[in-house]
Amino acid sequence: MTTHFSPRRFQDQVALVAGGAQGIGKAIAARLAREGARLVMADVDRDMMRKTAAEITAEGGSVRTLYCNVSQRRSVERLVARILGWYGKVDVMIFVAGVVRGLPFVKTQEKDWDYVIDTNLKGAFLVARAVTPHMVKRRRGKLVFMASTNSWDAEAELAAYNVSKAGVFLLAKTLARELGPYGINSNAVGPGLIRTRLSEPFIQDPKFIKKYETLIPVGRIGMPEDVAGPATFLASRDADFVNGVLLFVDGGQLA
Ligand SMILES: NC(=O)c1ccc[n+]([C@@H]2O[C@H](COP(=O)([O-])OP(=O)(O)OC[C@H]3O[C@@H](n4cnc5c(N)ncnc54)[C@H](O)[C@@H]3O)[C@@H](O)[C@H]2O)c1
Incomplete structure (x- = not known):
């Protein structure tokens, strides 16, 4: 896959990628660093974070890593306090951390429900809640x-x-409605099937993959790099008038 990038698009901007150690988050983090951001990567997977940060540094990117469990308020508050201590600002927040539990509804336990909701949804709330007061103050x-x-x-x-x-x-x-007046854009990216650790067990299931092959008009499943361009577009000045959208990146699956 050929990727076109502008080395200075995020120059002097501080970008936080929550859940950036691998998969889609890693591709976004690498892209931001290549385009000049001062990147902060936060994740629960210390080993993968170290490995990814080493790759980004080897390419000349600026990256710092911090352990953070997005489902825990204290952990998130510590993360944002550290970033503000280092740089005094957060220009871009990309929330990528996510988990999945594939289970028949009648077998879904409360702990399965809580694990997924606490990471994917409460985590998004906690990280946004921690960074937005500073963005509101700076009006960007x-x-x-x-x-x-x-x-x-x-x-x-x-x-x-x-x-x-x-x-x-x-x-x-x-947040698009509520924080738009403060110079803050809030958008979402909607990937379809992307090959990562999270999706691998599903991809390995012959029944599942057969169904998907017929669902995606472009005729292939996506790669993490397919999501990096659309996500960084929404984080860039080019998207100053884009607010409140869900940008599907699914090869036309929902067309
Ligand atoms: N892969 C797909 O097909 C697909 C499709 C649509 C949406 N997504 C979404 O994209 C995001 C990234 O998924 P991926 O496929 O790259 O998966 P992945 O498992 O490769 O990456 C997820 C990352 O989130 C981190 N993480 C998990 N729980 C965390 C927590 N509590 N605190 C901090 N970090 C945590 C993991 O350590 C990992 O680095 C998820 O939100 C997922 O729901 C993925």
Whole structure:
């Protein structure tokens, strides 16, 4: 896949990628760093974060890493306090952290529901809640939330996941209305099927992948880099008049 990038698009901007250690978050983080951002990567997976940060540094990018569990308020508040201590601002917040539990509804336990909702939806709330007061003070900021085609399309055996992703989109829209007057843009990205650690068990299932192959007009499943361009577009000045959208990146699956 050929990627076109502008080395100075995010120059002097501080960008936080929550859930940036691997998969889609890693592709977005790498793209932001290549385009000049001072990147802060936050994740629960310390090993992958270290590895990804080393790759970004080797390419000449500016990156700092911090352990953060997005479902825990204290952890998120510590993260944002550290970033403000280092740089005094957050220009871009991209919330990517996410988990999935594929389970028949009648077998879904409260702990499964809480795990998915607490990471995907409460995590988005906590990170946005922690960064937005500073963005409001500076009257600028870009919020990008990782939603999904599942924000719209209710896939069977993914009740908590579908609900979390619909919620994330509505959070993005609410903040678009509420914080737009303060110079803050809030949008969501809706990937379709993208090959990552999260989707691999589904991709390995012959029944699942056969169904998907016929669903995607472009005739392939996506790669994390397919999402990096649309997500960084929404984080860039080019998207100053884009507010409250869900940008599907799904090869036409929902067309
Ligand atoms: N892969 C797909 O097909 C697909 C499709 C639509 C949406 N998405 C969404 O994209 C996002 C990224 O998914 P991915 O496919 O790259 O998965 P992934 O498993 O490769 O990456 C998810 C990242 O989130 C981190 N994470 C998980 N829980 C966390 C927590 N509590 N605190 C901080 N970090 C945490 C993980 O350590 C990991 O680095 C998710 O929100 C997912 O729902 C993925």
